[in-house]
Amino acid sequence: MSRLSVRKTYKLFIGGAFPRSESGRSYVVTSPKGDFLANASRASRKDARDAVTAARKAFPGWSGATPYNRGQILYRIAEMLEGRRGQFAEELPLGKKAGLEQVDAAIDRLVWYAGWSDKIASVRGSANPVAGPYFNLSTPEPSGVVAVIAPSDPLLGLVSAVAPVIVTGNTAVVVASESSPLAAITLAEVLATSDLPGGVVNILTGHQAELAPWLAAHMDVNGLDLTGVADPDLALRCEQEAAENLKRVIRPSSPDWSADPGIGRMTAFMETKTVWHPAGV
Amino acid sequence: MFEYAPAPESRDVVDIKPSYGLFINGEFVPGSSSFKTVNPANEEVLAEVAVASSDDVDRAVQAARKAFGVWSSMPGAERAKYLFRIARIIQERARELAVLESLDNGKPIRESRDVDVPLVAAHFFYYAGWADKLAYAGFGDRPLGVAGQVIPWNFPLLMLAWKIAPALACGNTVVLKPAETTPLTALLFAEICQQADLPPGVVNIVTGAGETGAAVVAHPDVNKVAFTGSTEVGRIIARTVAGTSKKLTLELGGKAANIVFEDAAIDQAVEGIVNGIFFNQGHVCCAGSRLLVQESVQDQLLDSLRRRLSTLRLGDPLDKNTDIGAINSADQLARIRQLSDLGEQEGASRWSPACELPEKGFWFPPTIFTGVAQSHSIAREEIFGPVLSVLTFRTPAEAVEKANNTPYGLSAGVWTEKGSRILWMADRLRAGVVWANTFNRFDPTSPFGGYKESGYGREGGLAGLEAYLDV
Structure with a gap:
């Protein structure tokens, strides 16, 4: 008799822990062919608020860590993901070969962003030669808590959206792809074992149309990445809600995730701070 | 002790x-x-x-x-x-x-x-x-x-x-x-x-x-x-x-000036001076080998500095409590000795803490020269050893003048609690790295050179x- 496998319970990832939705709800996730895969947690407004609280709590520590330290941790995430290549390739709804290619691209994407942690300030900061006896220096800083409505591309898209948010020192609340959320929760297991402080990345699974507006309207969220929102009405509503506390917004798009990502996803959620100081005896 | x-x-x-x-x-x-x-x-x-x-x-x-x-x-x-x-x-x-x-x-x-x-x-x-x-x-x-x-x-x-x-x-x-x-x-x-x-x-x-x-x-x-x-x-x-x-x-090479103003936090400055010249036995191209101290705090600073030097431990490099290790080679030791002897001959006063040197190997005690003039060899030549030359100044302009009076221009240190003076000095120092209220800091993200x-x-x-x- 063949052995009966032990299935994994897919839960949320909030503050470094894996709770079920406080609402007790779940929804069925199926393979592209329609086969049952799992009951994923269906996060509620309360879960989203808990996630924002966790992200805000993690922000001072994470943004205050040295860029070198953040780079080391992102690189560590890449190392942990590399160790689970096979598992991800199987979980992605792509077939083995395409799945492996996507995992490899996601690992390389993490390495790319890891290197940016201590370089973005050199590329985007400046010493400003003001016309007077002043030292004047501009440096980029993270915006704060960023809500990411993740693209449907379940691993590469997710990693490509989350890594640029956190590498600069922001913390994130991520709404995973509604149709393929399982890789996001498995990625949470990678994050949880990569020395990433709890709360820096929080991952919710559930209905995008239910969760996105709460996050868009949340007054303690500073940035909103709508890349994964396919419904134009929902995107419009979210962007309008985001206007209330002037969140920095990335509008929906369908990027080619295999292309050079550039630095736009980092700079979208960065502020520039300019410091003046007089020079004189 | x-x-x-x-x-x-x-x-x-x-x-x-x-x-x-x-x-x-x-x-x-x-x-x-x-x-x-x-x-x-x-x-x-x-x-x-x-x-x-x-x-x-x-x-x-x-x-x-x-x-x-x-x-x-x-x-x-x-x-x-x-x-x-x-x-x-x-x-x-x-x-x-x-x-x-x-x-x-x-x-x-x-x-x-x-x-x-x-x-x-x-x-x-x-x-x-x-x-x-x-x-x-x-x-x-x-x-x-x-x-x-x-x-x-x-x-x-x-x-x-x-x-x-x-x-x-x-x-x-x-x-x-x-x-x-x-x-x-x-x-x-x-x-x-x-x-x-x-x-x-x-x-x-x-x-x-x-x-x-x-x-x-x-x-x-x-x-x-x-x-x-x-x-x-x-x-x-x-x-x-x-x-x-x-x-x-x-x-x-370098012959960096480490400039201490009268309003500096003296204890921190002393730590910075020690780090500046005795780190790595002074075998550092950007070492703060010329101490420029404002006349009004010279005595106070030198007293503290001598007291601090007396606590440095010289000896086995593999001992985790060692502050000062061995001079890298016999040749380098000979050069340090030669320049230090020249310092005495040219009229500067030499001081080292009581310090037992191991019998074998290449060793040189931490050494301070006071009464150094700009014309002295030990104020001009790179010694590349644990030897500090102390000069004095009265005004910021004089400090700049003396600091820049060298063919080198690798680094400099400025110690003062006044931010605007740090920047005023930094503007005028002809050196590739200026450390303010710190010394000998290195980071891969920070350019270094002379x-x-x-x-x-x-x-x-x-x-x-x-x-x-x-x-």
Whole structure:
């Protein structure tokens, strides 16, 4: 008799822990062919608020860590993901070969962003030669808590959206792809074992149309990445809600995730701070 | 005073071979002759090391040339991953590298363990990240070719990292010559390249003395020369490459002023002065070897400084409580002695704390000269040892005048609680690095290099890429 496998319970990832939705709800996730895969947690407004609280709590520590330290941790995430290549390739709804290619691209994407942690300030900061006896220096800083409505591309898209948010020192609340959320929760297991402080990345699974507006309207969220929102009405509503506390917004798009990502996803959620100081005896 | 029981770091973590060959094209090959490298703390022979002849150097350059094709055409992201691997292996083998560095160089284990080796790993980690981001740095992405690199003995592995990491990130291949007295960590680094599966020929290590270095610099198929060392040798190298298309960067000597104003936090300034000149036995090109103190606080500062020096512990470099280790070589010790004697002859007053020197090995006590005039040799020449010359000033303008009164221009220190004065001074100091209320800080993201006869080109940071790209 063949052995009966032990299935994994897919839960949320909030503050470094894996709770079920406080609402007790779940929804069925199926393979592209329609086969049952799992009951994923269906996060509620309360879960989203808990996630924002966790992200805000993690922000001072994470943004205050040295860029070198953040780079080391992102690189560590890449190392942990590399160790689970096979598992991800199987979980992605792509077939083995395409799945492996996507995992490899996601690992390389993490390495790319890891290197940016201590370089973005050199590329985007400046010493400003003001016309007077002043030292004047501009440096980029993270915006704060960023809500990411993740693209449907379940691993590469997710990693490509989350890594640029956190590498600069922001913390994130991520709404995973509604149709393929399982890789996001498995990625949470990678994050949880990569020395990433709890709360820096929080991952919710559930209905995008239910969760996105709460996050868009949340007054303690500073940035909103709508890349994964396919419904134009929902995107419009979210962007309008985001206007209330002037969140920095990335509008929906369908990027080619295999292309050079550039630095736009980092700079979208960065502020520039300019410091003046007089020079004189 | 506290008594300290011995707390030696175990040297069992290091496996020193009786002899080492040259690292050419990914493997160790014998040289035509050999020399001995000794532990400067007790004159014990550590290993026999091959001397690279000009034929050996030629073989190394050929290997580097051949590897350049593969390495420069590899996508930056793949080069990055090799460099990340190297950074990680350095972190994994950190203690081994630190102990070996202290054995071969004589520096305290506390420095090699807490400063040198962590900075080495960080440097590789930093430049790894640049390999696929050159388009954002503004210097283009065309490597130069084969880089010939000659490094000094004061920070053997750290200087290797400063040279190799940016060169490789930009797509160059290298032939590196470590200093004659400190070849061992570079040879262990060669082993690390093997562990990282770095393609053969990308890194070649040729050991030897000045002649080997001269052969590297003069080789016609070398496209880039990078040298860290004395200004005297730097001039010779600049003459050698004159008339060729070789790109040259030089990081040379210094005679930095560490300037203390009357409003400075004196205790912090004393720590900074000690760190500035006694860190690494003063074998630091950017050492704060001239203390410029405002007249009104001279007595107070010098009292504190003497008291602090009396607490420094000199001795076994492998002891974790040691502050001051051994002078790197008999030659260097002779030079320090000669210049210090000259200081006395020229009229300055010499002071050292009561300090027992070990019988074997090369040792020199921390030393302060007061009553130093700008014309004195010890105020003008780089001693490269634990010897501080104290001068005074009355006004900020006089401090600037005296600080800049040197052919060197590598670094400077300013101690004052007044921010605007720090910036006013920084504007006027002709030096590549100005430390305010701190000294001897290094970071891979921060460019380092000199004005005037301290050399040209910068290492570290975004600016450090320029030296290895065809701009």
